[in-house]
Amino acid sequence: MKFDPNRPIWLQVMTDLKTEMAIGKRLPGTRLPGGRDLAVQYGINPNTAARVYQELEKEGLCETRRGMGTYVTENVEHISALRQGMAVRAVRDFLDRMAVLGISPEQAAEMIRKQEE
Amino acid sequence: MLESQSITKKFGSKTAVDQVTMRFETGHVYAMLGPNGSGKTTWMKMAAGLIKPTSGTVLFDGSPVGIESRKHIAYMSTEPYFYAWMTVKDVGKYYEDFFEDFSYERYTGLLKKMELTEEMKTTSLSSGMMAKLKIAVTMARDAMVYMLDEPFNGIDLLARDEIRACILEYASETKVLLLSSHLVEEMEAIADKAVFLKNGHLVDQVDLEEMRREKGISMADRYREIYGHEEAQA
Amino acid sequence: MIKLMKYELRKTLFVKLIVLAAAALAEIVFLIGVLGDRERMTGTGIVLLTMLAMGGIMVIGLASVVTLHRDVSTKQSYMLFMTPNSSYSILGAKMLENGLSILLAGACFFALGALDITLLFAHEKRLDALWNTIRSFLEQFNEQITLDLPTMLSLAANLICSWISTTAAMYLGVVIANALLKGKRFSGFVSFLVIVALLWLIGYVQVETLDASVSIRTAYWADTGVALGFSVVMYFLAAQIMERKLSV
Secondary structure: OOOOOOHHHHHHHHHHHHHHHHHOOOOOOOOEEEEEHHHHHHHHOOOHHHHHHHHHHHOOEEEEEEEOEEEEEEOOOHHHOOOOOOOHHHHHHHHHHHHHOOOOOHHHHHHHHHHOO | OOEEEEEEEEEEOOOEEEEEEEEEEOEEEEHHHHEEEEHHHHHHHHHHOOOOEEHHHHHHHHEOOOOOHHHEEEEEOOOOOOOOEEEEEHHHHHHHHHHHEEEEEHHHHHHHOOOOOOOEHHHHHOOHHHHHHHHHHHOOOOOOOOOOOEOOOOOOHHHHHHHHHHHHHHHHHHOOEEEEEEOHHHHHOOOOEEEEOOEEEEEEEEEEHHHHHOOOHHHHHHHHHHOOOOOOOO | HHHHHHHHHHHHHHHHHHHHHHHHHHHHHHHHHHHHHOOHHHHHHHHHHHHHHHHHHHHHHHHHHHHHHHHOOOOOHHHHHHHOOOOOHHHHHHHHHHHHHHHHHHHHHHHHHHHHHHHHHHHOOOOOHHHHHHHHHHHOOOOOOOOOOOHHHHHHHHHHHHHHHHHHHHHHHHHHHHHHHHHHHOOHHHHHHHHHHHHHHHHHHHHHOOOOOOOOHHHHHHHHHHHHHHHHHHHHHHHHHHHHHHOO
């Protein structure tokens, strides 16, 4: 994964994992790699990897089961809420970028409809 | 775990390390940064016991470095240092003879990853292969402190990935990993703390993720801030 | 310590093997001479063996000093000084390995010499001429030489131990040059002066501790003792300087 070294890495890895959960690449209840494995996989410091799981757990997206590892939450509503939230953010980002170009949300919506035809 | 207290080293009229007080704790991977001549290598050699300080001390686990600390500190220098008559196997056997924490099994595993064979003679190794051998033999030790001076220098991309993975596997609560390198970007993600040396002085110590969050800059950016445009290596 | 000594031997192995090979060659020449009744070859063999005995032991000692020099002044010093060994162990291993090598070489040459002389007497063809050649050779060392075994033994012990003390003095010189005078251009010269001064001192003590009345044999053994005593002192001094002051 290519990091932006100017922003906290844990945040970027967390976003990556969240995306995987949102799109179903990591299904609810499945096991996430151990802290050290996550560190090696992403090429990040183990403390950073630990932080990722800490933050995911805070957001209720994963849970650590003693002696067994960390698992994606089985709360399906939570995952779809996550997906929804990420989608909304994507829309907002798009609209912000359009606003910079001087295009209003309505005009942007029109452009989308035209694209689909 | 490893700290220097006002450590100074003078070579004649030149001061290589000037009253440096630093502390390295277990559970972290430190990037030690600075251009050539900033004192990084000299500091490490004093911690390894190879150079005697002009004043000040280096403490390992509370005691001054010496015979006992050398049992637990693994140092990898930038220069090649094996005896000319040795083969790769001899190097491993030597380490096995003198370091209790050395595992020959781990050594052969690392040799395989580095694409080196035991029969090779140290004199016939290219500089890249020598660099890989130094890493392999150092990391085959199960030390408490690893001080790697330019571990990525002269090493091809794939081997660098192997080294990075090895470093991350060793990083744990009980170990201190201290890496010094010019390849700042290589270490961006694997280090979690950084110390910056300039002209023998300690100029900054940072927690990297915190710095990214608070200032929105990378370790490379901070490097450029401190050293200006003299040394912006990639 | 044993492990350190093992590596010290390995570092100087090449030189020692050469001396061994040369000695074997000289012995072959001698044997051909004696068994084949070729007086000139016998003479050549004897001369070669005597020269090798002196020269070989010197070379072994010098190789050890050169190795020490390399071990403190080049990057291969990291091999020794990164290991959890004290300077006492490191230097002690060098001295012991060197001492043992020299003793072994000396003993071998001595035994070889004794064997060869016995062989020579057994063959007994015009020994006088040969005997005089040998005698004049050895007379260079002492006027009243009596060629009986105990005296020869004391002479051999003296030569061997004086060489050991010389190498010990050279060790100290090398350590002083590298630990105390590091980087300065005159360090080689100063250490040379130190070595010469030490050797003079040893000689002085050897002379002063004896009076003329003692037998050659006693004198040789006493000198041996002094040489060994000094070796120990110089070792401790060198190890102390290494431990406290040496940066590689």
